[in-house]
Amino acid sequence: MSARKLSAPQPNPETQTFWDGLGEGVLRIKTCEACGKPHYYPRHVCPHCGSDRTRWLETAGRGEIYSLSVMRRGEGAPFAVAYVVLDEGPAMLTNLVADDLDALAIGQRVRLAPQASDAEATGDGPSLPFFTPSGD
Amino acid sequence: MSLRNAACIAGAFEHPTRLAPDMTTPQLHAECAAGALADAGLSLTDVDGYFCATDAPGFGPISMIDYLGLTVRHTDSTEMGGCTYIQHVAHAAEAIAAGKCSVALIALAGRPRSEAVQRFRPGAPEAAFEQWVGLTNHTSYGMCAARHMHDFGTTSEQLAWIKVAASHHAQHNPHAMLPKVVTVEEVVNSPMIADPLHRLDCCVTTDGGGALVVVSPEIAKTLNRPVISLLGAGEATKGPSGGLGLDLTVSAAAQSGPRAFEEAGVTPADIKYASIYDSFTITVLMQLEDLGFCAKGEGGKFVADGNLISGTGKLPFNTDGGGLCNNHPMFRGGITKVIEAVRQLRGEAAPAVQVPNCDLAVATGIGGSLGARHGAATIILERQS
Numbered sequence A: 001m002s003a004r005k006l007s008a009p010q011p012n013p014e015t016q017t018f019w020d021g022l023g024e025g026v027l028r029i030k031t032c033e034a035c036g037k038p039h040y041y042p043r044h045v046c047p048h049c050g051s052d053r054t055r056w057l058e059t060a061g062r063g064e065i066y067s068l069s070v071m072r073r074g075e076g077a078p079f080a081v082a083y084v085v086l087d088e089g090p091a092m093l094t095n096l097v098a099d100d101l102d103a104l105a106i107g108q109r110v111r112l113a114p115q116a117s118d119a120e121a122t123g124d125g126p127s128l129p130f131f132t133p134s135g136d
Numbered sequence B: 001m002s003l004r005n006a007a008c009i010a011g012a013f014e015h016p017t018r019l020a021p022d023m024t025t026p027q028l029h030a031e032c033a034a035g036a037l038a039d040a041g042l043s044l045t046d047v048d049g050y051f052c053a054t055d056a057p058g059f060g061p062i063s064m065i066d067y068l069g070l071t072v073r074h075t076d077s078t079e080m081g082g083c084t085y086i087q088h089v090a091h092a093a094e095a096i097a098a099g100k101c102s103v104a105l106i107a108l109a110g111r112p113r114s115e116a117v118q119r120f121r122p123g124a125p126e127a128a129f130e131q132w133v134g135l136t137n138h139t140s141y142g143m144c145a146a147r148h149m150h151d152f153g154t155t156s157e158q159l160a161w162i163k164v165a166a167s168h169h170a171q172h173n174p175h176a177m178l179p180k181v182v183t184v185e186e187v188v189n190s191p192m193i194a195d196p197l198h199r200l201d202c203c204v205t206t207d208g209g210g211a212l213v214v215v216s217p218e219i220a221k222t223l224n225r226p227v228i229s230l231l232g233a234g235e236a237t238k239g240p241s242g243g244l245g246l247d248l249t250v251s252a253a254a255q256s257g258p259r260a261f262e263e264a265g266v267t268p269a270d271i272k273y274a275s276i277y278d279s280f281t282i283t284v285l286m287q288l289e290d291l292g293f294c295a296k297g298e299g300g301k302f303v304a305d306g307n308l309i310s311g312t313g314k315l316p317f318n319t320d321g322g323g324l325c326n327n328h329p330m331f332r333g334g335i336t337k338v339i340e341a342v343r344q345l346r347g348e349a350a351p352a353v354q355v356p357n358c359d360l361a362v363a364t365g366i367g368g369s370l371g372a373r374h375g376a377a378t379i380i381l382e383r384q385s
């Protein structure tokens, strides 16, 4: 089975701070000073109210599995695709890493586990916001 | 403006090929267009409106109108993934009602088995947050199925009944990619692709295409074909909404369906035949709930025990075999959904699966990625007596 390629995301002016945070082990999302609601993935303009008064919010990097599906076929399989609902509110699409993918379940608590993207090995790519069971 | 009886589907054609290594995509488009126009009793010179989506190569309508030799006064290249062509029927009716055209040609074609095809435009704002995730359609729809099972107790065996019903229909379709009848056991014992979806929970991948001709009611009356009228239409989109609106057990069809039924002035109980987009078994189950054929969470019970099989079940669906067994050209099942609904309303479906006195049908679809962001389109069609 061939290794899975984790293509490096391209940071841009809207998202550079997000990717910088992961390099420091911190998961940042955006929140809005106009409506008070957080969002993920991060945008300059709030998707809830349209205000541009958004700012970065450092999360605790913890949450709960909303749903998951383990890909069993193809490059790099098996791997677990999931939605994690952060304790701060927003759900985010991610991957789960665990010794036993079959033991992962909806409702399970997870924590951030930054994963190197392929380009990171060569020094240019950012870390990816993967999650892993936290046992709490 | 209501779309009720604003336009009629006069022509429908499904290309018989499922593998086209020696054809081009524009050629397939042209053959589909010719097939639908011949079916309607019209010709290229009658077409004054052209509808296509991103499967049309090059500059879309600009390239294809010139390639086909059309002269039109209205174009529409609305793109909403696989359900686009259901939506195009409604948009054609809008254009006809507004006087912008009177004979609209809608076409789809592609060769995903024979050539590498580009499915997404680059530069999506979500791309940097999702490309590395490995969100194929399998895992996207798999997450919907997993959450549906978690919340409502839906089982793999119940999902399997959707494939079983499609296979019962496909055996009567000489063009079907998978004409063999399968059992629930065969579905749940087929290899797991992305939990909880097995290989036989997935649709086929095919080269091919199809086309539709939508005309004004006045023109429809002059043609020597049954008059199939649009009664109502709805469309909607749905996404994670910044992460606060995620609910993988409800599709955008929960909005498009009720909109279509309200405009048509009919209810799900009135429907004689349903074309339900079937990229995966779970896609069908969720849309049946979202359109109101059963309550949310009751889809598993609704589809079990052959309830979708024509002749014995309560709601005959996808009597051509659907995307699950017959055809899913260019990864897009919208146009074949409309085509089989037209066949049923005309009484031209395969005799073994023809619904008696089929005068009211629904065609509904999902486009994009159900587990991420997607669109839905629903139309209600009636045969005029």
Ligand SMILES: [Zn+2]
Residues within 6 Å of the ligand: A032, A033, A034, A035, A036, A037, A046, A047, A048, A049, A050, A051
């Ligand atoms: Zn806001």
